[in-house]
Amino acid sequence: MLNQTNQAMDIVADILADEQENTISSYQYNGVELTPVEPVTMRNTFLLTIFNPASFLILRADKDGEIEYDEFQALLEKLLARGITHNNQKYHVLGASSSLKDGKLWMATGDVIESIHCYFESAQEALAYLGIYTSNNNHGIFEVEHQIKVVDDGYQVEGNLITGDGAGFAPKSVLKKLSVKDRQIQVRLHGEDWIAKGTLHPYSGNKLIIPKSMVKGKGMPNDGYQYFLLGIREIARELSFSSSWTLLQFFSEDTIRSTVLACPPKVVPSVKLVFVQTERNKEYDT
Secondary structure, eight states: OHHHHHHHHHHHHHHHHHHHHTEEEEEEEOSSOEEEEEEEEOOSOHHHHHSOGGGEEEEEEOOOTTSOHHHHHHHHHHHHHHOEEETTEEEEEEEOOGGGGGTEEEEEOHHHHHHHHTTSSSHHHHHHHTHHHHSOOTTOEEEEEEEEEEEOTTOEETTTEEOBTTEEEEEHHHHHHTTOOSSOEEEEEEOSSOEEEEEEEEESSSSEEEEGGGEESSOOOOSEEEEEEEEEEEEOOOOOOSOHHHHHHHSOHHHHHHHGGGSOTTTHHHHHHHHHOGGGGGGOOO
8 A cells, every 4th residue: 555655646747747847936016016927838749849838938918907098008118128027037129929819928147038039030930939848749840860851832833732831742751751641741840940830731742741820930941851849739530520711711722732632532423513603601510
């Protein structure tokens, strides 16, 4: 019984140690006071794969009800200008992600800010695309060394496939090495001097096809063999749509036309029907 208890305690200790290694301290500011709040534990992010959690703070801006918006904005700007001191280190604004709408800002030490901002043209761009670093790659982060080819949107692959806005192609052999099914994957990419986000569709070629629209920031990868981190946020799942309007709204006609031949034979006539009988869109049912 004692041995079982010790094993359970060891498991708890490992979990707590793992959370500590992936936890970022947080503060809340309401215009009156700056208060420590519950730290945030993150999983499978580029941010904590590359950097130490102690290099970051999360600031949540939540206006006190007694303060006017203009006054709160001015107070917040002053706080951000002077920075936040935590554990004898100074933290300044790094950027934000989609969480900015919820009043959440990322702070970091000076050396880390310099390291990350060098990937972007401006601080504003870092605000827009910091999510590449902070988003959760639910299916893992992998070190990859493979040949890539950078192309424009509309580039033809294998004759009938084309690249779209933020949509490229990954060799099936690469997906197999990563133990990923032959399905489209939503990815984050981090190279030596470039970053990218988008989706990769499996194909039988041997190069990773990256359209320029996937690349964010100021760096552009060169063709040829590259070492980079590949994070997989999501893997495509089969979904049913209740109308063809939905299909046309979220998938471009060119993309559907270029990939329809890859659909099961019984599906092809139904998809083609979308384009020849557009008035029946609302009645279309997959």
